[in-house]
Structures are given as structure tokens and as C-alpha cells.
Amino acid sequence: MTDVLIVGAGPTGLTLACDIARRGVAVRIIDKSPAHHRESRGKTLHPRSLEILEDLGVAHRIVAGGTTHQVFRKYFDGAHVSDIDPFAGDGPTPDAPFDSAVFIGQWRIEEILRHRLSEFGVQVELGTEMAGFTQDAEGVTAMLTDGRTVKATYLVGCDGGHSAVRGTLGVPFEGRTEDMQSMVCGDVEAEGLDRDFWHQRFTPAGAIMLWPVPGTRSFQLQASPERDEFGEPMPPTLDGFQRLFDRHAKVAGVRLRNATWRSTWRVNVRMVEQSRLGRVFLAGDAAHVHPIAGGLGMNTGIQDAYNLGWKLALALTHQAGSALLDTYEEERLPIAAWTLQLTTERLEHVLAAIKEPGNGTEVTLTTAVPQGYRRICSPPRAVPPRWQVRIRAV
Structure with a gap:
């Protein structure tokens, strides 16, 4: 039996696995893919996510492998219009060593996180697909498609927008495509x-x-x-x-x-109403998906994982009870609702803006991540009433 079984080995699942493993908690992480991909996919890490990855001991490797000051060269109807670095002037300071976004292929982020996870003695179990699970007061029993079973105290679905964990739970994925x-x-x-x-x-x-x-x-x-x-x-x-x-x-x-x-x-603009049911949790795209404007998707999943990891560790080492685990949903779902609204508005804005020569995707990057996203703030009034509470971004 393991303490935590994580389904899905993308940035969300790997962040969670690293955070749990470094705290001495037994974790297994499975992924149905037969091999690790080398696709660029999500490519933007914002400062708050870099702070998290620094705490996990990998941010410097990510910064070294990415680009911190990306110049956007813009053309309209074949003519060169302008070059702009939306992050010009940003940079490390003693108080904010990761004060600029980093552009890096998602495959490389995952590779660095897998290497870090291996330093804790944990490997991603590839070609391992979950067929279903049951849970009771003692734990969770996951059934794999190859006939094996895995017993865990808690299970976390980090398996993307088509989450098998969410499907097994029967949690609606409300929204639109x-x-x-x-x-x-x-x-x-x-x-x-x-x-x-x-x-x-x-x-x-x-x-x-x-x-x-x-x-x-x-x-x-x-x-x-x-x-x-x-x-x-x-x-x-x-x-x-x-x-x-x-x-x-x-x-x-x-x-x-x-x-x-x-x-x-x-x-896709969708999210769950519950990200914890008993001993099972949902994180990242398994719990919420939204437009790409501002590059917040991977970042939101990493921050979900960081919020959940230490809470699971404290509960498993009997330093906290179930009430602490309830705060994961209370704190992260308002962020998800806010992000859905924010990115939807930003996408509409950029689609209108790029019709004018000189505008590019920087219209989202320079406005879509307010300071409140990185610290503590209140969501806008349009967030569903259930989530009209003070929210924490980690």
C-alpha cells in the first residue's frame, strides 16, 4: 500500500509527486502513455510557479533551459510592424529572484521534474492506465487495465481534461466547448x-x-x-x-x-464544483480548463499541486486532520473560477486587438496576471456566489 497514488505525470502530477516525496511520504505516480513525450505544449511559467519550483529545487535548471526575455516580432499582412519584449525591465532581485516569466517547452519542464523526483527514489510508471477505483474509510483501491490493483490512502487525479479519475467519481465538468x-x-x-x-x-x-x-x-x-x-x-x-x-x-x-x-x-471553459470527494482529489486540467490567453493553464495546475502536497503530507503523518484537506477545495476552486473568467475575457480582447497592426499576444501577457494571482486577493463579482470568499493563490 502507498500513501498517495497520483494518476497523470504532467507538470501537475510531477509537482505534486515531488512535493510529497520530499516530505518522506510514500507516493506512486502512474501514466497511461507508453513513453515520455517531447512536445512543446504549454510553454509559459509565471513568477509564482517559478517560486514554487525553486522551493522544489528545480527553478534554476528551468530558467537556464528557457528564455526569460522573449522578443515578439510582429507582422501585419506581410509587413514588419514592431519588435517588443513584454518583460523588458523585469528581472531578478534579492527579494524576487524569479520576477520574469520563462518560456520553455513543456517536455523539458517534465524532464527536469522527473529527474528531481528520481532523486527521492520515485519513478513514473509508464504504460500504466487506471480502469477505475473504489474507496472506503480505510483508503482507495485502484484497478489497472492490466488487472493489477493499487491500494493507497489517497488518490489524486492529475490526468487532464479527459480525466478518468473525474469520470469515475461522476463529477460533472460544467461549462462549454x-x-x-x-x-x-x-x-x-x-x-x-x-x-x-x-x-x-x-x-x-x-x-x-x-x-x-x-x-x-x-x-x-x-x-x-x-x-x-x-x-x-x-x-x-x-x-x-x-x-x-x-x-x-x-x-x-x-x-x-x-x-x-x-x-x-x-x-474549453469548464470546471468542477467539487475537487475533493472523500479520499480522492482532482487537480490541474482534471478540475478546470480554460482559454490559453495569458498562459495560465500549466501554472494553475502547478499551484494546485503545491497547495495540496503539504496538506496531504501533514494529514498522513497525523499532524493534521481532514479539515485541513478540505481547505484545498476552498482555496483552489475560487482561483479556478477566477481564472476561467479572466482568460475568457483576455481571449476576447486579444482576438479583437490583433486585427489592428502592431498588436500581438503581449496584450494578454502584460495584463492577464495581476499581482493578486501571485499572492492573496478577492475574486471579481462575476465569480459564482459559492466562491465569494477571500482566496489564496497557493
Whole structure:
């Protein structure tokens, strides 16, 4: 029997596993993927998350492997408009050593966290999928798809927007999905593009952006999707990426190749009403998903994990009771509700702003993370009444 079983080995699950393991609590972390991915996915870590990762002993490695001052090179209808570093002037001080966002591929964040976790003697169990679980007053019994069972005192679902843990709990994932409001994403090589810039190319008909992934030859591509004759978004392909680049970048001679990741992102605005049921918890995208504006998704999951880790450790070492575990839901769900509202507003703002030459995604990065997100503050009035309480961001 283990103390905590974590389902899902993304940034949320790995942060939680590291925090629990360093406190001497027995933890297992499983993931259904057969191998570790090398996809850029979420790429922005904000200062509060870096403070958390510093406490776990990995922030300096992440900063060293990422980019702290990313220049956004913006074009409109093929013409260069401006270069801007939204974080110019930010930087480390004795009181705030991580006072700037870091851009780094998600695969690298996970790799660093897995290495840290291994220093506590814990390895991610790949190719291990949960089929279901039961719980009682003594603990949780998880059934795996290969027929094995795992007994744990607590179980935490960090298994993303399609969470099997949430599904087994039967917790509704309230909200909406905007199928027509979508974007294609991928990792591609683009010979001839300057890697010192995040290229953001906008036209009246759409956009394509290419961000250089540190430590690789790839760029992360984000673009308006191609649409078929019925107006439906088409699935991403390398040929499709090239057509989108030619259409929106208006640059001859640049060929995209080696698409190691292709995905479609749709606007999802959803969250649970409960993130704890008995001995089972939900964290990260398993509990809440929202628009990408401002790059808050991975950060919110990391902060969920940090809030929960020490509380589980105290409960398991009999230094606190169940009432402390209840504060995880009380403190983190208001943050989730606030983030859903904030990112929805920011997405609407950026979609309107980029229609004017000179504007880019910095309109979200410079306004979407107020100081209150990092410390203690009150959510706006539009947050559901149940969550009209003072909230803590950690």
C-alpha cells in the first residue's frame, strides 16, 4: 500500500509527486502513455510557479533551459510592424529572484521534474492506465487495465481534461466547448527563420505564430485552422501547416518540415464544483480548463499541486486532520473560477486587438496576471456566489 497514488505525470502530477516525496511520504505516480513525450505544449511559467519550483529545487535548471526575455516580432499582412519584449525591465532581485516569466517547452519542464523526483527514489510508471477505483474509510483501491490493483490512502487525479479519475467519481465538468473557435498547433522545423524572435504574423484572414523552442531546432506553431467546404476546421498536417504559413506569413522560400507534434486546440471553459470527494482529489486540467490567453493553464495546475502536497503530507503523518484537506477545495476552486473568467475575457480582447497592426499576444501577457494571482486577493463579482470568499493563490 502507498500513501498517495497520483494518476497523470504532467507538470501537475510531477509537482505534486515531488512535493510529497520530499516530505518522506510514500507516493506512486502512474501514466497511461507508453513513453515520455517531447512536445512543446504549454510553454509559459509565471513568477509564482517559478517560486514554487525553486522551493522544489528545480527553478534554476528551468530558467537556464528557457528564455526569460522573449522578443515578439510582429507582422501585419506581410509587413514588419514592431519588435517588443513584454518583460523588458523585469528581472531578478534579492527579494524576487524569479520576477520574469520563462518560456520553455513543456517536455523539458517534465524532464527536469522527473529527474528531481528520481532523486527521492520515485519513478513514473509508464504504460500504466487506471480502469477505475473504489474507496472506503480505510483508503482507495485502484484497478489497472492490466488487472493489477493499487491500494493507497489517497488518490489524486492529475490526468487532464479527459480525466478518468473525474469520470469515475461522476463529477460533472460544467461549462462549454467552442468547436468553431479553434487553433492548430505543432512543433516544426523552419529553415530560414531567425530563432531570436517569436514570429507573430497576422492578416485580416487569420494568423500564424512560430516560437523557437529552446534546446531544439523546432518552432512551436500556432495558427488559425484551415477549413473545409462546410466551414469545419481541418485536422492539422505538415502540408496544411505549410499552406497556412504561405497564406499568413507571406514569406517566400521558408519550408516547414519534421512535424513532430500536431494537435488541434479548442476553446474549453469548464470546471468542477467539487475537487475533493472523500479520499480522492482532482487537480490541474482534471478540475478546470480554460482559454490559453495569458498562459495560465500549466501554472494553475502547478499551484494546485503545491497547495495540496503539504496538506496531504501533514494529514498522513497525523499532524493534521481532514479539515485541513478540505481547505484545498476552498482555496483552489475560487482561483479556478477566477481564472476561467479572466482568460475568457483576455481571449476576447486579444482576438479583437490583433486585427489592428502592431498588436500581438503581449496584450494578454502584460495584463492577464495581476499581482493578486501571485499572492492573496478577492475574486471579481462575476465569480459564482459559492466562491465569494477571500482566496489564496497557493
